[in-house]
Amino acid sequence: MEVLSHLMEGFAVAGTPTNLLIALIGAFLGTVIGLLPGLGPINGVAILLPIAYAMKLPPESALILLTAVYAGCEVGGRISAILINVPGDAGAVMTTMDGYPLARKGLAGPALSISAFASFVGSMVATVGIVAFAPLLADWALAFGPAEYFALMVLALSCLGGLVGDSMLKALIACLLGLVLATVGIDANSGVYRYTFDLLHLSDGIPFIVVVIGLFAVSELMLMLQSLHAGAAPVEMSGRTLFNAAEFMRVKWTILRSSVVGFFVGVLPGAGASIASAMTYSMERRMAGEDHEFGRGDVRGVAAPEAANNASAFGSLIPMLTLGVPGSGTTAVMIGALTLYNITPGPTLFQDQPVIVWGLIASLAISSVMLLLMNIPLIKVFVKFLDVPNWILVPGVAAVSLVGVYAVHGTVFDLVLGTLLGGLGYLLRVMNFPLAPFILGFVLGDMMEQNLRRALSISNGELSILYSSPISIGLWIGAILMLIGPRLMRARQQRRALQAA
Amino acid sequence: MSERIFGMFLLCLSAVGLIIGWDLKAAFSYEPVGPRAFPLLVHSLLAVCALLLIVSRRPPTTWAPSPVLLRIGAMFLIVLAYAFLFDKLGFVISTVLMCIPVARLFGGTWRQSALGALGLGAGLFILFDRVLDVVLPTGLWLKPLLG
Numbered sequence: 001m002e003v004l005s006h007l008m009e010g011f012a013v014a015g016t017p018t019n020l021l022i023a024l025i026g027a028f029l030g031t032v033i034g035l036l037p038g039l040g041p042i043n044g045v046a047i048l049l050p051i052a053y054a055m056k057l058p059p060e061s062a063l064i065l066l067t068a069v070y071a072g073c074e075v076g077g078r079i080s081a082i083l084i085n086v087p088g089d090a091g092a093v094m095t096t097m098d099g100y101p102l103a104r105k106g107l108a109g110p111a112l113s114i115s116a117f118a119s120f121v122g123s124m125v126a127t128v129g130i131v132a133f134a135p136l137l138a139d140w141a142l143a144f145g146p147a148e149y150f151a152l153m154v155l156a157l158s159c160l161g162g163l164v165g166d167s168m169l170k171a172l173i174a175c176l177l178g179l180v181l182a183t184v185g186i187d188a189n190s191g192v193y194r195y196t197f198d199l200l201h202l203s204d205g206i207p208f209i210v211v212v213i214g215l216f217a218v219s220e221l222m223l224m225l226q227s228l229h230a231g232a233a234p235v236e237m238s239g240r241t242l243f244n245a246a247e248f249m250r251v252k253w254t255i256l257r258s259s260v261v262g263f264f265v266g267v268l269p270g271a272g273a274s275i276a277s278a279m280t281y282s283m284e285r286r287m288a289g290e291d292h293e294f295g296r297g298d299v300r301g302v303a304a305p306e307a308a309n310n311a312s313a314f315g316s317l318i319p320m321l322t323l324g325v326p327g328s329g330t331t332a333v334m335i336g337a338l339t340l341y342n343i344t345p346g347p348t349l350f351q352d353q354p355v356i357v358w359g360l361i362a363s364l365a366i367s368s369v370m371l372l373l374m375n376i377p378l379i380k381v382f383v384k385f386l387d388v389p390n391w392i393l394v395p396g397v398a399a400v401s402l403v404g405v406y407a408v409h410g411t412v413f414d415l416v417l418g419t420l421l422g423g424l425g426y427l428l429r430v431m432n433f434p435l436a437p438f439i440l441g442f443v444l445g446d447m448m449e450q451n452l453r454r455a456l457s458i459s460n461g462e463l464s465i466l467y468s469s470p471i472s473i474g475l476w477i478g479a480i481l482m483l484i485g486p487r488l489m490r491a492r493q494q495r496r497a498l499q500a501a
Numbered sequence: 502m503s504e505r506i507f508g509m510f511l512l513c514l515s516a517v518g519l520i521i522g523w524d525l526k527a528a529f530s531y532e533p534v535g536p537r538a539f540p541l542l543v544h545s546l547l548a549v550c551a552l553l554l555i556v557s558r559r560p561p562t563t564w565a566p567s568p569v570l571l572r573i574g575a576m577f578l579i580v581l582a583y584a585f586l587f588d589k590l591g592f593v594i595s596t597v598l599m600c601i602p603v604a605r606l607f608g609g610t611w612r613q614s615a616l617g618a619l620g621l622g623a624g625l626f627i628l629f630d631r632v633l634d635v636v637l638p639t640g641l642w643l644k645p646l647l648g
Contacts, residue, residue, distance in 0.1 A: 054635040169553055173511065176547045180518065183543060187536035190527035194540060195518070218580060222573045225606060226565045391609025392617045395600035398580060399625055406587065407635045415584035423577050431504055431562045449539040453532060461533030 003135055010358025014366050019064050019359070022057075023367045026065040027374060030072015032385050035080045036393065040091075041073035041313070041330045042439075043220060046212040047401050049337050054407035059341040060359045066337055067317075067360055068367040070330055071123060074273065074313045075371050078115045078306055079382055083108060091273030091309040094281040098294060098301025105297050109241035109379075114299055115306040116375040117243070118255045122307035123368035125259035126266065126314035130321075130361055133267075134350075138322040141347035146454035147466050151475035153448045156325045157440060158479040159268060168483070170433045178441025179448075181206050189453065201413040208336040209408050210418045211442055215435055217401040218422025221394055223429060228390065241379060243299070251303040254284050262308030266315025266328075273328070276312035277305035314364055321357055322347055325444070329436040332443045503562045508554035515551060518544035572606055579603055591640020592630070596622040 013019065026048075033044035045066050052062040077092030082099035095115065102111040144152070157175050184195045185205030196202040258280035265276040284304040285294045294301050316328045324346035326332035338345050343353060350357050375382070405418045425435060452466075459465035467473055522544055525537035564570060583599035590598070600618030609617060629635040 051629075051633065051635065055633050167559070169550060169557065173547070173550045173554065176543060176550060179543045180514070180540075180547060183540040187525075187527075189532065190536045192525050192527055192536040194525055194536060195521060221580070221603075222576055225573050225576055226569060228607065389609070389613075390607040391604040391613055392621070394607050395603040395618065396621050396625075398583070398599065398603060399596050399621055402580075402584065402587070403592075403625065403629055403635065403637065406637070407629075410636070412584065412588045415587055416581065419577070419581045419584045422580070426573070426577075427507070430564065431507060445543075452539065453534045456534045457532040 003131060006354055006358045007131060007362065009354065010360075010362035011366075013060055013355055013359030014064060014363040019061055019363065020366070022061050022065050023068040023363050024370055026068025027072045027367045027370045030069035030074075031076035031079075031371065031375065031382055032072075033069065034073035034076025034092075035078075035382060035385060036076075036388075039220065039397070040077065041070050042212070042216050042333060044069045044073045045330055045333045045337075046209070046216055047397075047404050049333065049340070050209045050213075050404035050407045051400075053337075053340055054404075059338075059343060060356050062337060062341070063334070063356060063360050064363040064367075066334055067363055068370075070313060070334075071310070071364065071367045071371060074310045075116065075119045075375060076382070077309075078119070078302070079112065079379075080386060082111050082115065082302065083383065084386065091277055091313070092305070093274060094277040094305035095302055095309075097281065097305075098296075098298050101295070101297035102299070102302065107297070110243040110247055110299065111302050112379055113241060113376050114243045114247060114251060115302045116372060116379075118251065118258070118303040118307040119310045119375075120368055120372040121255045122259040122262055122310035123314055123364065123371075125256075125307075126263045126311040127361065127364045127368065129263045129267075129311075130314065130318055130364070134318050134322050134357075134361075137318065138347045138350045141323050143471065144323075144347065145469070146451040146458065148469060148472045148475065149451040150448060150455055150466060151472040151479070152323060152325060153444050153451070155475050155479040155482065156319075157437065157444065158482045167432070168487075170431075171437045174428065174433045174435065175437035175441035178438040178443075179445040181211060182442050182445025183449075188450070199413075201411060205446075206417065207408060207414060208339070208443070210405055210414045211421060212333055212336065212439065213401050213405050214418035214421030215425035215438060217397065218419055219425030219429055221398055222422070222426040224390065224394060226430075242376070247299050251299050254300045254303045255307045258284065258304040258307040259311045262311030263315040265308070266312030267318050273309045273312045273316075276308040280304040280308040310368075317360075317364075320345055321349060321360075324349075324447070326440060329439050332436075332439045335443055503564070504559060505555050508551045511551035511554065512548060515544045515548035519548070576603060576606055588638050589641050591643060592637040593622045593626050594640060596625065 014023065029048070030041075030044055033039045033047075034041065048069055049062075049066060052065050057065065074091060078095045078099065081092040081095040082103050085096050085100040099111050099115070102108065182205070184202055186192070186196075186203050187194055193203060261280050261283065262273075262276040265279060266273070281294075281301065281304050284300050285292065288294065288298075288300065292298055292300070313328075313330070316326075316331050317334075319325050320331040320335060324335065324344065326335050335345055343349070343356065402415055402418070405414050406412075408414070428435065428438070455465050456463070467476055519541060522537050522540040525535070525540065527535050565573065579599055579602050583595055586595045586598070589595075597618045600621050601614045604614035604617050605611070626637060630637045
């Protein structure tokens, strides 16, 4: 009951005319950013965050804007996936598998509307899941001391190592680079200047926005130049724009199943929308048995990944809100947003800042409804954005990103640093180093160090405090399993394949 | 090969980090772990990973063909120059100067690039500085003119 009254308060916050307008703008911008190939939720949130901050939006409105953009990006990514076979972001990769074949068959309209509906259901299921589970998890997390927190962060980082990218070593290196950047600046406990090279600008540490915009937005521009010649021909939108009853009956259970699975995958730290959509796609394909057209244009093939995509994106807000540990690159950026406003996410957030938490949760539901209402009738408008030529889009994105960096401190130093990090980001991406661990390492670095030092202060330097409680032992075991589990499974599969041969 | 080179670079980075980190000591401290423990830990781990990257066999990185790489390098330098000139020339002029070559790199004609750049420079200035209240630099060159 208490949850319901909090939720009503949340709706009161998110439902003010200003915040509704902000959610509407965010959902629209998010859809546009999501559908533009190359720009994904991280870029969207990263570019808008400094602008929201510079506009002096109150924290709850800024978060509502960012979550609406986040939700919009997850929905927008499917438009370019279906129409031009180019996923707008990583979460929409699986949508191209059946979306583009459907569009080639002249069924672009039904594919777009079914995926919009699937996204909506996925978001709503995940919002209900957040309301049901997040307060419980926050209560439980109140028992966490510094040692448990330290173990939890190690778990979060090891999840990434096991799941992301083509090589664990590369994920680990990316994460360590993030940690290296996080150690720059004055040490909060002793006042010692660390790695500042006598540069005044570095004494407060490297600003979060500089790292995010540099790594993601600036490097993206260079990647766009690289992939300029690899585009597919767009499909003309023709025929009906809405799915029919037969198509709906075919996908209804797919959508529900994928939403639930996607939500739980999203809650796991480190496992993001791309894993959730790939998992549900192959699950549905297997369940369909013989009777399917997966890969050649099956409506279930667009419904499953889109439902899972949105459900997992919202699910990843749970570890962010309750534990202060981001579950994905985008939520890492949002944690940065919270800290800009001097809000520390974590178990006490639900007690200290109910307006922010419940306002945010309510705005998830509101922006999902807006996205559904916006996406089906306005689809032809959104499709027009795909016609924006790169020669105006790319310089525009470059200017807007750098304005965002400049807006926070107003120094050229940040701009130059951001650009240099953009160069580094490009090199890392070309060499297949995943960037999500980098940004997570950067965000978690400071928290990890503080918790480690606090724990060791309590125990007077005795290392055993780090593994003395059942919770921390459980977390350490989880971390080890996440590191070696995927390897063991791969080894077992290889052995089976050998035996079969 | 390129990963090996990057591995060497990381190894140098961690060496510098360890050397600087070793001298990080607090004048007095109330806690058992000082300011240098965490950085030293991170840099040591980085050194180990860099070594693994150097010795392990991996599929070679595929780089873009060299004409494309040249264009990417040019793009990087243009954005870097933009960052340096942002304050001095002011937002509008530096943005126009950045947008023209970038638009050219992305296949715009001279006419399109120039018009697009002017539109972006003026449009974004009005949007951010006037509508959204984000203060943007007008440029140091303007000061003497204004007296």
